[in-house]
Amino acid sequence: MLDETMIVVLGEFGRTVGGLTRRGRTRSLDAHVIALAGGGVRGGTIGKTDPTGATVAEYGWSANRDVRPED
Numbered sequence: 001m002l003d004e005t006m007i008v009v010l011g012e013f014g015r016t017v018g019g020l021t022r023r024g025r026t027r028s029l030d031a032h033v034i035a036l037a038g039g040g041v042r043g044g045t046i047g048k049t050d051p052t053g054a055t056v057a058e059y060g061w062s063a064n065r066d067v068r069p070e071d
Helices: none
Strands: 006-011 033-038 056-058
């Protein structure tokens, strides 16, 4: 069934690293995680963050910006 079915797992609600502010943690809009399996998807990774996940270290594609849902 995995050849005919795609499984999608994603999280778009990243949190900034470091201490809390008066309002709690803020959102990080730069880096998100998406995992795809099945349905003929090839394996691979696009981009990298720094070791703490705070900023994008390498975008990993020709647009040289974060990958957005519309992409």
